[in-house]
Amino acid sequence: xxxxxxxxxxxxxxxxxxxxxxxxxxxxxxxxxxxxxxxxxxxxxxxxxxxxxxxxxxxxxxxxxxxxxxxxxxxxxxxxxxxxxxxxxxxxxxxxxxxxxxxxxxxxxxxxxxxxxxxxxxxxxxxxxxxxxxxxxxxxxxxxxxxxxxxxxxxxxxxxxxxxxxxxxxxxxxxxxxxxxxxxxxxxxxxxxxxxxxxxxxxxxxxxxxxxxxxxxxxxxxxxxxxxxxxxxxxxxxxxxxxxxxxxx
Amino acid sequence: xxxxxxxxxxxxxxxxxxxxxxxxxxxxxxxxxxxxxxxxxxxxxxxxxxxxxxxxxxxxxxxxxxxxxxxxxxxxxxxxxxxxxxxxxxxxxxxxxxxxxxxxxxxxxxxxxxxxxxxxxxxxxxxxxxxxxxxxxxxxxxxxxxxxxxxxxxxxxxxxxxxxxxxxxxxxxxxxxxxxxxxxxxxxxxxxxxxxxxxxxxxxxxxxxxxxxxxxxxxxxxxxxxxxxxxxxxxxxxxxxxxxxxxxxxxxxxxxxxxxxxxxxxxxxxxxxxxxxxxxxxxxxxxxxxxxxxxxxxxxxxxxxxxxxxxxxxxxxxxxxxxxxxxxxxxxxxxxxxxxxxxxxxxxxxxxxxxxxxxxxxxxxxxxxxxxxxxxxxxxxxxxxxxxxxxxxxxxxxxxxxxxxxxxxxxxxxxxxxxxxxxxxxxxxxxxxxxxxxxxxxxxxxxxxxxxxxxxxxxxxxxxxxxxxxxxxxxxxxxxxxxxxxxxxxxxxxxxxxxxxxxxxxxxxxxxxxxxxxxxxxxxxxxxxxxxxxxxxxxxxxxxxxxxxxxxxxxxxxxxx
Numbered sequence: 001x002x003x004x005x006x007x008x009x010x011x012x013x014x015x016x017x018x019x020x021x022x023x024x025x026x027x028x029x030x031x032x033x034x035x036x037x038x039x040x041x042x043x044x045x046x047x048x049x050x051x052x053x054x055x056x057x058x059x060x061x062x063x064x065x066x067x068x069x070x071x072x073x074x075x076x077x078x079x080x081x082x083x084x085x086x087x088x089x090x091x092x093x094x095x096x097x098x099x100x101x102x103x104x105x106x107x108x109x110x111x112x113x114x115x116x117x118x119x120x121x122x123x124x125x126x127x128x129x130x131x132x133x134x135x136x137x138x139x140x141x142x143x144x145x146x147x148x149x150x151x152x153x154x155x156x157x158x159x160x161x162x163x164x165x166x167x168x169x170x171x172x173x174x175x176x177x178x179x180x181x182x183x184x185x186x187x188x189x190x191x192x193x194x195x196x197x198x199x200x201x202x203x204x205x206x207x208x209x210x211x212x213x214x215x216x217x218x219x220x221x222x223x224x225x226x227x228x229x230x231x232x233x234x235x236x237x238x239x240x241x242x243x244x245x246x247x248x249x
Numbered sequence: 250x251x252x253x254x255x256x257x258x259x260x261x262x263x264x265x266x267x268x269x270x271x272x273x274x275x276x277x278x279x280x281x282x283x284x285x286x287x288x289x290x291x292x293x294x295x296x297x298x299x300x301x302x303x304x305x306x307x308x309x310x311x312x313x314x315x316x317x318x319x320x321x322x323x324x325x326x327x328x329x330x331x332x333x334x335x336x337x338x339x340x341x342x343x344x345x346x347x348x349x350x351x352x353x354x355x356x357x358x359x360x361x362x363x364x365x366x367x368x369x370x371x372x373x374x375x376x377x378x379x380x381x382x383x384x385x386x387x388x389x390x391x392x393x394x395x396x397x398x399x400x401x402x403x404x405x406x407x408x409x410x411x412x413x414x415x416x417x418x419x420x421x422x423x424x425x426x427x428x429x430x431x432x433x434x435x436x437x438x439x440x441x442x443x444x445x446x447x448x449x450x451x452x453x454x455x456x457x458x459x460x461x462x463x464x465x466x467x468x469x470x471x472x473x474x475x476x477x478x479x480x481x482x483x484x485x486x487x488x489x490x491x492x493x494x495x496x497x498x499x500x501x502x503x504x505x506x507x508x509x510x511x512x513x514x515x516x517x518x519x520x521x522x523x524x525x526x527x528x529x530x531x532x533x534x535x536x537x538x539x540x541x542x543x544x545x546x547x548x549x550x551x552x553x554x555x556x557x558x559x560x561x562x563x564x565x566x567x568x569x570x571x572x573x574x575x576x577x578x579x580x581x582x583x584x585x586x587x588x589x590x591x592x593x594x595x596x597x598x599x600x601x602x603x604x605x606x607x608x609x610x611x612x613x614x615x616x617x618x619x620x621x622x623x624x625x626x627x628x629x630x631x632x633x634x635x636x637x638x639x640x641x642x643x644x645x646x647x648x649x650x651x652x653x654x655x656x657x658x659x660x661x662x663x664x665x666x667x668x669x670x671x672x673x674x675x676x677x678x679x680x681x682x683x684x685x686x687x688x689x690x691x692x693x694x695x696x697x698x699x700x701x702x703x704x705x706x707x708x709x710x711x712x713x714x715x716x717x718x719x720x721x722x723x724x725x726x727x728x729x730x731x732x733x734x735x736x737x738x739x740x741x742x743x744x745x746x747x748x749x750x751x752x753x754x755x756x757x758x759x760x761x762x763x764x765x766x767x768x769x770x771x772x773x774x775x776x777x778x779x780x781x782x783x784x785x786x787x788x789x790x791x792x793x794x795x796x797x798x799x800x801x802x803x804x805x806x807x808x809x810x
Contacts, residue, residue, distance in 0.1 A: 202652055
């Protein structure tokens with residue numbers, strides 16, 4: 001089972017997925033620069049208006065070389081999908097940070113495994129290493145967020161995020177994990193970036209067999225005969241909803 | 250290769266029109282040679298049944314390689330086809346979806362199968378816009394019955410004026426509606442708008458060698474059991490079984506050839522495996538390469554006798570292109586939060602939808618746009634993928650609770666509407682650009698008119714009203730119609746590029762898809778559509794192909810051709 005191993009020097013993410021190739025992530029500068037750098041976010045997230053927003057706090061101005069490998073093409077094997085369609089690019093340190101954050105987002109919950117236990121960090125690594133536009137946009141967003149978190153951790157506690165106690169980690173989380181109108185200006189950009197990471201990590205968790213079960217999806221099983229439709233319980237809930245809304249079938 | 254096979258007809262394309270034409274002719278005893286530009290494809294062995302998004306790269310998300318997601322049955326196709334570009338005119342946005350595979354675009358389509366009505370065929374007689382079709386609905390009705398019976402359509406006769414009834418016993422029973430669809434129906438009802446079972450080309454009862462739907466694994470992956478209609482599991486194997494069909498794949502037709510008098514006598518295609526041109530004779534040619542690909546082929550088949558391209562004395566080839574209008578509005582519905590979970594896969598797509606309800610209002614002059622639209626409903630407890638809905642905050646236990654609260658509580662109303670032809674929407678040949686095979690490419694021009702924009706504006710307001718009736722709240726104003734309307738071609742219902750009509754002056758073919766200029770050249774794809782009703786085009790492509798190929802078969806039998 002994949003997991004984060006804690007040791008004297010901090011922590012290390014140990015994947016169960018063999019990484020055929022691991023290109024080290026190049027060209028990252030953790031400059032704590034104050035330059036604006038637009039953060040990609042999906043349509044449901046609140047956009048950060050960099051022009052209007054006073055730029056407060058630090059933000060790493062990363063210059064990432066483009067991913068120039070080929071995609072899986074227009075006729076990939078769909079029966080046995082490629083398990084390693086392109087080289088993964090996260091460094092061990094960033095993969096560890098991804099793992100710690102993913103487990104803060106989705107910790108173990110009784111019998112339900114944590115994000116790391118179902119290999120969410122590897123899915124994120126595959127995502128940010130993909131040669132397609134959407135993923136390359138996310139790559140800048142997420143790597144910037146990772147660098148910001150380590151910078152913030154160093155500023156506050158004089159060590160990297162992986163080396164912090166859980167209490168210290170959550171102190172930083174409480175500042176970045178809420179992206180609302182009330183988010184303080186200095187956290188707006190990292191909160192938007194963290195929102196994108198949160199959705200990706202959550203999606204990767206729900207896409208695992210254990211996560212799918214936890215979400216409650218019960219489809220993709222063959223049914224003999226006619227489609228049964230809603231259960232009695234589901235219809236009862238609907239009928240109450242209809243009554244509350246003043247509607248009738 | 251074809252020395253021992255004395256074919257009478259060459260069909261270009263293996264999708265909805267080509268496969269139906271080939272099947273109809275083969276069944277009537279005529280030998281048919283089919284040319285397909287893409288590779289061979291067998292859904293029985295190639296369909297990723299039951300695969301989950303988690304097993305695919307990027308959680309199955311779409312990209313430039315696989316536009317509709319990793320498991321989309323479309324192979325070697327999409328919005329871009331390598332080595333086969335197209336261009337657009339100044340200020341024109343147009344997207345051209347193509348598939349390069351046996352079965353063409355029938356391997357991945359919505360499978361919504363709604364009949365056009367008398368109203369739809371005679372729009373111009375009613376409002377003076379566009380063009381009428383050269384026949385009455387009553388002439389086509391029995392062919393719709395035959396096509397629906399052969400293809401296998403589930404749904405019900407609703408008696409609504411937008412949905413002509415099928416003959417008794419033709420339709421298969423539809424699946425039961427899902428909870429959010431029932432909620433939409435109740436809200437729409439309060440506004441005087443009906444919601445009824447969708448008609449879909451999905452078997453709910455077994456047919457021929459095809460099994461009934463088992464309500465699992467998305468139709469978009471393709472269907473190895475043949476329940477969801479695609480020509481590769483139905484018409485093509487059935488036509489092959491007659492012994493009267495032969496197929497050549499990887500055969501990209503370059504031009505239609507003529508003799509010294511200008512009569513069509515063959516075709517030249519590129520064998521994509523060897524890049525060699527191959528010239529074959531043909532007594533009769535059926536073009537069913539898709540509306541714009543067939544028009545491109547005609548325009549590229551210039552000769553001394555046909556200086557503007559083949560069958561183009563009317564100068565209408567490439568004109569009159571129409572797509573469906575497309576937009577949509579979605580909302581989170583608090584009343585659906587935390588509802589009891591059950592299996593909502595069903596047959597993948599709409600069990601209920603909202604047909605066009607405004608004929609009477611239009612007649613009374615109460616609407617500021619002509620023609621109609623329908624709403625398709627996006628709802629349900631869907632299989633997890635690369636997206637998670639909701640404005641999620643925080644971490645830990647409360648985060649998962651938020652995600653679960655949103656799961657299955659979103660409703661999206663997708664508008665699909667009728668567009669009218671206009672002079673700004675057409676294609677021509679871009680002589681400056683050639684594809685890998687040296688064939689000049691298509692160049693598209695596009696501009697929506699006020700008719701479409703007003704319709705979209707009306708649709709957005711109506712969708713908002715329905716969603717608000719379900720308890721949704723909107724904090725943002727609706728987008729303008731110009732912002733909201735999707736691009737030309739984006740709904741993948743492009744039709745009309747070789748339209749049929751009453752006269753050789755205003756149309757390219759007669760009512761049988763026979764070109765006015767060349768009696769041995771037929772068009773049997775959506776190029777022949779005289780108008781583009783809001784209903785998805787594939788059922789009507791197949792119905793026309795069956796009717797017109799039957800007429801052609803009689804002509805061949807009687808020695809007329």
